[in-house]
Amino acid sequence: MHKLLASTYKEFRLLTRDIGGIAILFIMPLVLIVTITIIQDSTFKSVSETKIPILLVDNDKGSVSQTIVKGLEDSNVFEVIEIAIEEDAKNLVFKGKNQLAIIIPKNLSSDLEKKINQNVEGILDKFGLEEEGEDEPKEIFEAKEVKLYFDPATQFSFKSSVKNEVDKMISKIETQSIYNAFQEQLTDDPSEVIFETESFISFKEILQKKKDENIIPNSVQHNVPAWTLFAIFFIIVPLSINIVKEKSQGTFVRLRTNPVSYLTVLGGKTVIYLVVCLIQFVLMLLIGIYLFPAIGLPKLNVSDKLPLLFLVAIFAGLAAIGLGLLLGTIAKTQEQSAPFGATFVVILAALGGVWVPVFIMPEFMQTLSNISPMNWGLNAFYDVFLRNSSLLDIVPEITLLFLFFIITTVIAIVYNEKKNAV
Incomplete structure (x- = not known):
């Protein structure tokens, strides 16, 4: 010792x-x-608290683009800066001036509404709920693309989260548009609610508890x-x-x-x-x-x-x-x-x-x-x-x-x- x-x-x-x-x-x-x-x-904090400026080129000027803009602003993550020309937005992003630019295509709202109405009418016709008449030729709509330009230096995790958020918003818009189209075809009373459009499934994070208090890492x-x-x-x-x-x-x-x-x-x-x-x-x-x-x-x-x-x-x-x-x-x-x-x-x-x-x-x-x-x-x-x-x-x-x-x-x-x- x-x-x-x-x-x-x-x-x-x-x-x-x-x-x-x-x-x-x-x-x-x-x-x-x-x-x-x-x-x-x-x-x-820069991801969760400080708003990230993003460029938006709205070629649609319709209800869909308005919903997208509102969803981005309501997320409290992004500050939307509207810009007129797609090429200018792309150059700003690729030069590192901005991290992200979203390009909304022309006629997105109108073509989406027409396509959904056409599909709804076809479904109702199959069930015999549509009025008799001459079959009109179906209009063919070209698929629309919402373009996302990312700064090449942007991290992959940020790209994935933005793409998921935009995809979720667009899916919600399409779903609600389908419900609204059925609503209009099935009733003449706009105040009558047939379809509930609120999300039925939600997510809740369950935290570990100690003495009835949440343990938040x-x-x-x-x-x-x-x-x-x-x-x-x-x-x-x-x-x-x-x-x-x-x-x-x-x-x-x-x-x-x-x-x-x-x-x-x-x-x-x-x-x-x-x-x-x-x-x-x-x-x-x-x-x-x-x-x-x-x-x-x-x-x-x-x-x-x-x-x-x-x-x-x-x-x-x-x-x-x-x-x-x-x-x-x-x-x-x-x-x-x-x-x-x-x-x-x-x-x-x-x-x-x-x-x-x-x-x-x-x-x-x-x-x-x-x-x-x-x-x-x-x-x-x-x-x-x-x-x-x-x-x-x-x-x-x-x-x-x-x-x-x-x-x-x-x-x-x-x-x-x-x-x-x-």
């Missing part, structure tokens, strides 16, 4: 001598999480666990450099002349860097609780969750430390450990779902993400933050993190023993 405490104290002295390294360990993750959260939150609850995990795993870079430096400077050779096992040396590093991970975690929580509300972002809700959150942070820190110990043991120079460690953390973050949600990855990458310790840690954090899970629910994830720490540490010890065997 005394040897472990001495090794831990040695690591503490080494760490406190490197002020720049401490700044990187603590300040840079805070800057990262604040920057990313502000960017993502403002991006969300926000951008902060998504970003804090993700980037906290990224910061925790980034300690493999200074940890591996520390081990390599000891080997290159001869410190490790002097340690071997003392009756101290490699396990004790690694134990001292584990204790100190686990404390560093927990300090990082606490700072991240304080940022989410106090700084984010002060700059207009949602407040991080950690009520009744702190014990489980600290438990996940401890095991995530152990997993990161195990990886750093292994990398530092295998690497021969700082030039090997630093670039590889930084790149490997980014790869693990990408696989784990920190950069891109796992569910939108290709199937092969989704399978591969299961081997990333960041994915285990992120799922455990999300279980606590967003799914209101209990200790039993996060046991599988923290067990995997602990096994990862044990396996990487054992490999580091075995590799070191074989390398230094006489």
